[in-house]
Amino acid sequence: MMDVIKAIASSIKNSKYAVAFTGAGISSESGIPTYRGEGGLWTKYDPNIYANVYYFNKDPSYYWNFFREVRFPMLKKVKPNKAHIAMAEMDVAGYLKTVITQNIDGLHQEAGSSSVIELHGTTRIIHCMSCSKEYSMDEAFSKLETEIPPRCSECKGKLRPAVVFFGETLDPQILRSAYEEAENCDFILSVGSSLVVFPAADIPVKAKQRGATLVIINKESTPLDHLADHVINEEAGNVLPQIVQSLKES
Ligand SMILES: [Zn+2]
Missing domain, CATH: 3.40.50.1220 (TPP-binding domain)
Structure with a gap:
């Protein structure tokens, strides 16, 4: 080699x-587990629920529970x-x-x-879908202790991660x-x-x-x-x- x-x-x-x-x-x-294939994240969590824009818009609480239980702890741990x-x-x-x-x-x-x-995009930035105010992962995580789905502190708008969901270009x-x-x-x-x-x-x-x-x-x-x-x-x-x-x- x-x-x-x-x-x-x-x-x-x-x-x-x-x-x-x-x-x-x-x-x-x-x-960080890969998405597809053996042991992949999407074999345990249905991407049509946890990573799809239509589902997210319908009921974002699934995503935020996934963020709280899986995504956030994983990203805090990895180097x-x-x-x-x-x-x-x-x-x-x-x-x-x-x-x-x-x-x-x-x-x-x-x-x-x-x-x-x-x-x-990135999971490390969360932003308000109404006023675009940005939050860190830690800020979003602490909001989840009191409300799921979380809301913007400024305008009460819905928050979302700065990622491209399935169903988005x-x-x-x-x-x-x-x-x-x-x-x-x-x-x-x-x-x-x-x-x-x-x-x-x-x-x-x-x-x-x-x-x-x-x-x-x-x-x-x-x-x-x-x-x-x-x-x-x-x-x-x-x-x-x-x-x-x-x-x-x-
Ligand atoms: Zn806002």
Whole structure:
């Protein structure tokens, strides 16, 4: 594997504009369960109840109980792992311009990545659907002790997490900036994404079509492996620190 690591590091070093694209696999190494597949969150909690906009609008109390019992305790417990930290190191060293992520857990920012595009929003911000006032997770959680669903302190409006629910489209401005990154980059590192959810998985495809070098790091093979310049089927937490090390040595 060392030769591949060296080749990837040298490709990053020679790039003018390198970006990363990340999915659930990188967060699962921090202990956040993936959604689909064996042991996935959606095998225990029906996403049509807990993550669907129609259901949320009909009766948000299911979501808020889920937030209180599952989401909040999980997010308070998790920490960025070696893969998040390695990516933040590449950011600080000037190698990585942006991280485009499908994740909603905020772990890239917590690790120190300075430019993160969150395609599916973030659970860490809660906002009022009437006056847009923002609340932290802790503030929302403490509201849940007295009222479910919680209400805005300013205007009594309904609160919701700043995530994209099923049944909603991605924010067009956020999607546009992600596509711009895909068009401008000459290197893209896809980490922990099964590359099956579109339009998100379109981003590495677009980058590759525009001539960027594509590297895929994922535990399982992906439908885009045949397009990639390098594929490593291993945990990102094992691979990325080695790339950082190789960048330092070269
Ligand atoms: Zn409000």
